[in-house]
Amino acid sequence: xxxxxxxxxxxxxxTLVSLIGHLLPGFRQSYMEDTELVLMDRDLRVVAVEPGQxxxxxxxxxxxxxxxxxxEQALRTGxxxxxxxxESAFGVPYxxxxxxxRQGSEILAVLAVVTSTRARQxxxxxxxxxxxxxxxxxxxxxxxxxxxxxxxxxxxxxxxQAAVIQSQMGSAQQFTQTGTGAVTALTEHSQALGTTxxxxxxxxxxxxxxxxxxxxxxxxxxxxxxQTNLLALNAAIEAARAGDAGRGFAVVAEEVKKLSxxxxxxxxHIEETIGGIGSRLSELSQAVSAAQTAQGAEQDMSRxxxxxxxxxxxxxxxxxxxxxxxxxxxxxxxxxxEQLSAAAALTAEQATQVTELATRLQSAGNGPPARRSASTxxxxx
Amino acid sequence: xxxxxxTVRVGPYLFGAPVTAVTEILSHLSVTxxxxxxxxxxxxxxxxxxxxxxxxxxxxLGLEPRQTALALRWESARGVSLVAVDAVESLxxxxxxxxxxxxxxxxxxxxxxxVESGYRMESEWLWSLAADLPDRLQSSILGGGRLAAG
Numbered sequence: 416x417x418x419x420x421x422x423x424x425x426x427x428x429x430t431l432v433s434l435i436g437h438l439l440p441g442f443r444q445s446y447m448e449d450t451e452l453v454l455m456d457r458d459l460r461v462v463a464v465e466p467g468q469x470x471x472x473x474x475x476x477x478x479x480x481x482x483x484x485x486x487e488q489a490l491r492t493g494x495x496x497x498x499x500x501x502e503s504a505f506g507v508p509y510x511x512x513x514x515x516x517r518q519g520s521e522i523l524a525v526l527a528v529v530t531s532t533r534a535r536q537x538x539x540x541x542x543x544x545x546x547x548x549x550x551x552x553x554x555x556x557x558x559x560x561x562x563x564x565x566x567x568x569x570x571x572x573x574x575x576q577a578a579v580i581q582s583q584m585g586s587a588q589q590f591t592q593t594g595t596g597a598v599t600a601l602t603e604h605s606q607a608l609g610t611t612x613x614x615x616x617x618x619x620x621x622x623x624x625x626x627x628x629x630x631x632x633x634x635x636x637x638x639x640x641x642q643t644n645l646l647a648l649n650a651a652i653e654a655a656r657a658g659d660a661g662r663g664f665a666v667v668a669e670e671v672k673k674l675s676x677x678x679x680x681x682x683x684h685i686e687e688t689i690g691g692i693g694s695r696l697s698e699l700s701q702a703v704s705a706a707q708t709a710q711g712a713e714q715d716m717s718r719x720x721x722x723x724x725x726x727x728x729x730x731x732x733x734x735x736x737x738x739x740x741x742x743x744x745x746x747x748x749x750x751x752x753e754q755l756s757a758a759a760a761l762t763a764e765q766a767t768q769v770t771e772l773a774t775r776l777q778s779a780g781n782g783p784p785a786r787r788s789a790s791t792x793x794x795x796x
Numbered sequence: 797x798x799x800x801x802x803t804v805r806v807g808p809y810l811f812g813a814p815v816t817a818v819t820e821i822l823s824h825l826s827v828t829x830x831x832x833x834x835x836x837x838x839x840x841x842x843x844x845x846x847x848x849x850x851x852x853x854x855x856x857l858g859l860e861p862r863q864t865a866l867a868l869r870w871e872s873a874r875g876v877s878l879v880a881v882d883a884v885e886s887l888x889x890x891x892x893x894x895x896x897x898x899x900x901x902x903x904x905x906x907x908x909x910x911v912e913s914g915y916r917m918e919s920e921w922l923w924s925l926a927a928d929l930p931d932r933l934q935s936s937i938l939g940g941g942r943l944a945a946g
Contacts, residue, residue: 644884645821645866648802651887655800655815672886 424521432456432524435516436463442526443467449534453527455486462524470531472505486527489513493522499532508532546773553770556763563756570752574745577738584735591728598724602717605710612707619703623696630689633682640678647672801888801924803917804868804881807859809904810917812888812924813868813879820869821884825850827864834937838864838880850878851933856906870930877930890915890924899923909936 432454439452442465449467453474456462461478474480485498493515502508512528650668654661801812802821822843827850829839835855840847841864848869854861867878890913899914903923910932911923926932 642823645823648884648887649821652802652815652818652820655887656819 428518428521428523429456431518432462432516435524435526439463439465446528446530448530450531451529453480453486453529454524455480455490455527456524457490457522459487459490459525467529467531470507470509470529472507472509472529484513484527485511486513486525489515490522490525493517508536542773542776545776546770549766549770549773553763553766556759556766560756560759560763563752563759567749567752567756570745570749574742574749577742577745581735581738581742584731584738587731588728588735591724591731595721595724595728598717598721602714602721605714605717609707609710609714612703612710615699616703616707619696619699623693626689626692626696629685633685633689636678637682637686640675640682643675643678644672647675799890801890801922802868803885803888803922804866805883805885806853806881807857809857810920810922811881812890812913812915812922813870813929814912814924814927815887817870817872817927817929818868819871819876822867822869822878823865825864825867825878827867827880835861836933836937841867841878843869843878846876848876848878849930850880851930852880853907854880857904858906872928872930874931874934879929888917888922890922893924 436454439454443450443452449469451467451470451472452463452465453461453472454463459479461474461476461480464474464476466472472480480486481504485496489496490513495512495514497510497512499510500508508531510530510532512530514526514528515522516524516526647668650671651665654665654668657664800815802815802818804811804813822841825841825843827839827841830837833839836851836853838850838852838861841850842848850864850867851870852861852864862882864880866882866884867880868884870877870879893913893915896914899921900908902921903911903914907923910926910929912926913924915922915924
């Protein structure tokens, strides 16, 4: 490039500013972010522009930017100034750093380093979203872990209660078996009692027959006694008619008569006794009939109770089987819950890691957020 | 011979039959009733092959006629006959008989002519029948005109 020789300071300044303008492409390479460099002279006229890859404020050489920019303030104050502008001025949000270029005490130009903040805002927004999601994820993981823990406790309690009920059902089965055995014994005892009652009835009927036989014999004895009495009386009559010759015979007749009267009295006593026996047999018959009726009712009740115990036993067995199935299902559910709990813990740990990562990322950008830290989830482990 | 009486019952009444006339007590008699005969005649019974008339005191005592169970073989001047009774009790040796005016009004009037003596036996009245009772019964039938149909 031809270097004009100037004599006055303005020409030198112009030359110097032009030289600096040629250095802008090199300067821009030193910025990692997408940056546009704009060099303006003391009149705030654009001398050189080096647009960024994406950011381009649209300024051309010779343009004068709108008044009130930080460049104007830097030219006036001679200090390096920074400002953030939204997209209202040039259609993109940006950060502008205005650097006065001096020669001695004189400000020759101002270099505006314009960096787009759109990507930074996007990253920040993404960081914020990531942090919020991580926090939400951590909170969800915490709630999930709490819910799973509660569910696990509930199922463990349920499993213990089911085990207790199973144990009690075992006792109920034993009680049912004992009750069934007792009822069976009662039924057998009742049947034995029925057999005994039948034997008593048979014996009573036989006794009634024998009493009838005795009564017949008694009637026969009574008839014999009557005949004997008549015979004795006839003998006495004969003896009386015989006079003194018949006195000895009269004594015999009198003794025979006394014997017949004794027989009559004895048979009368036997008849009274037989009558008493008949009354007792009648009472016994009624008692046996009542006992047989009661024993029949007892047998019916025993059969009914035995049937009820059978039904209870069946129901208890079915309940025990259902409880066993429930216990197995509770075990399977507990196992699944433990897996779920482990997954929730892992999720919470990962959420913590993500939160920490988001925190570090945000700290690297704008400092740590004034919100909850990643250590919140440490209790999930 | 000491007088002895065979005590018998006809209905509620207690009588004494003299053993001088009564020779035997018979039971299990089969008495055949004879129609158109007086109430005093119960019928005819065969005793050891001999048919005997059976006298009955139920009607004159106001008692219902009944099956003859017992009868006394009675010997009198007319011969042997039977007198039906309900029960036979014992031989009794009576003491002194009571005066007739003491008991005559107590005897059922229909049988008064056939009663010989009156006695107290324990708490009962006992009337001894006349030894010729069958003869008197016969006479009452024939002489008294009491041939009521049986």
